[in-house]
Amino acid sequence: MAHEKITCPFCGGMVTVGSVCEYCGSVIQLSTPIFEKGLPKTERKTVSGEQYAEKISKYQTVGGYYNGKLAIVSIGRRFGLIDKKGDLVLNLDYDNIYCVDGTEGTGLFAVCRFGKGYALYNENGKFITDFQYSLIEGLGNRIGGLGSRTYNPKGLNYVCRENKWGLINSDGIEILPCVYHEARFITALFSKNGIEQYDKYIKVKNDKKYGVFDVEGHEIIPCIHSSIYAYGESQQYMVAGSQLYDIESRQEVLPHIYAICSHFSNTFPNVVVEKEGSKRGVYNINARIEVLPCIYDIVIISDNLIIGEIGGKRGVFTLTGEKILPCVYDEITIEHNWIKVGIKFNNGENWGLFKLTGEEIVPCRYDRIEPDGADKLKLYYGMDYIGANHFFTIKMDGDRIVEKGSPKVLNGWSVFWSVLCLLGAIFFISSFGFFYNKFVLCLILCLLAVPVGCIWNALAIRRYKI
Template identity: 25%
Template sequence: MELVDRKKSKSMRRRKKRIPILILLVAVIVLIWGYFYFSIAGNVETLALAREGKKWGFIDKDGVEIIPFKYDMAWKMSEGLALVMKNGKWGFIDKNDHIKIPLIYENAHPFSDSLAAVELDGKWGFIDHKMKIIIKADYEEAISFTENLAPVKKGGKWGYINKSGAVIIPFNYTSAYLFSEKLAPVGVNGLEGFINKDNIMVVPPHFDFVLPFAEGLAPINKNGKWGFIAKNGKVIVAPKYEQTWGFSEDLAPVKINGKWGFINRRGEEVIAPKYEDAFVFLNGLAPVKVNGQQGFINKDQEIIIKFKYDYVDAFYDID
């Protein structure tokens, strides 16, 4: 399962963002976000990205600071490495705050499918964990690999490459995002839909915006309102929300009348909309915002980590 990161990437500029643009983290991705969804396993080590004031660090599920709040910006940890930024340059650290890949890149995305997209001298390529260039920096933009394909931009259009750098889906799209559950959001003439890995349009581009599928449903935006569709394009939850993220652990955060709550797959309200902000449940906890500060609740709405941070992300598995 892949979760949208709340991304800082330029490629996600049109997608809704959970934090101000100067401190965006896929993107959701957000993002990915992805909207990237990551598998959840029991008894695994997890960390959450957090911000106090202007500095970023990482905490554990007890709220204990694991990586000090010293970075100008940071992104979630994946495949044992976290993306961090100081003095305008990005690199990677491990869970012990040791630098594993020097902070030399102009921009980057977290590791996914064993590779990370990085920007150097205005062009994007991909490196491995040892900093070896696997796909040379030849693209105007790039996002992460998922399901062995990565969206990349060349000549003003988006397509998809494999890990050998071969073009699998031609550069025909005005926007593109990660594959999740074998489908990927793409843009055609200002509208978005979903293609499969054979470049067949499975869900026609009828929507203003879409986000990747998670747990069988995808967020879609029509006329400024968000809802959810199934993989056959059928509307499951009618567009009525001001914002939303995808489903995770059977719940999705939604915003209505200026407040965030959570719904189930039938569109039924499970947690009433009362929070100033919210993100998805991962490893049993969800970040929410109360009185300008963020912390974590469980599905019983019990406060697990106090509201004391300027920003928190979900608890992702370290590896």
């Protein structure tokens, strides 16, 4: 008996008595260990523990009570249901019984009789369908999968007949007929906190096309679209193909001249739309107005701002369409409390910073702008013609410069050596003349190169200084 395999009353898989079911994780054990765990308090009021133990002792397995009413029991490969007193309410005449999705607070069972099929049985002791289905599965079970989190207050379940799938509710009424080819033909249209919501609308797939039904079985959108998904912070909108619909009013939100090409939940209610298959703009769903006309090659919504590109040049706009920066920049990135822009010049780029309102912080004349720790930036300059990484440092407080740092190349030692070399050059010129001989000429030029370089750096610093 210890190594005998029986059918799991919870999922229908074969499992050894006294072990854990490898399919659903339920513990399969004899009635005595179940009794030792203790009975519900309400049960002790109607029947003694000894009487209950005697009644269930004849069963090989006794499952838990679903919603405190009925439990699945089995002897060998025969299954039935008992009530809280241990009395049979459904005889052991069936080949498999397991629990499926019922309405909130109620239990619903799939009962199998080989040669006839599956039927639905409720906790009130009644069959609500006949044995017409080849399989019944709860939406949360995900046939062939590991399960999913669902909110299913209507008690919807998959049903299969002649290899075609449909949907049935907890009253035994077919919401969708068994005409669909795939077991995964239905999913929830909406989700909340990662939980699929089967309380209002369901998305249906048939022959690789999608449509929408409500949980009463009424068609909302026919199965003619290549894709359908919910949209919006409150999920009141639905994208079907390239069009946007208000799910409650069943009306299209976008005019037919537009096609939605991307959406951004963090910037709702704006969407990026396309017109005539090439040019893009921005449309406000709630106000039903065009924010930016469809004249842009690229439109990006980032950090509550809109970046638009025309002919390779980019600009920045607010979510209401007001211009912040014109489309004259080759590169634009929005970072923290400012906008970094770049303009191509010869073989390089000149970079600058602007406030989110469009006011200039740093002019576009630096070769590179990079972060240097928290709220600090390095402004590189003169990298091409000087050959060294000269840079200023600035510290930002929001979009304001609160601290400036001098370039590392300009310090006291450089000034000291420049003055010393200049005095040495003057001494040799006054003693021997500028063209005394080649050696003296080279020496004077070398000495003069040091102060000239220092003056050159000083002029560059003055040019790039903020």
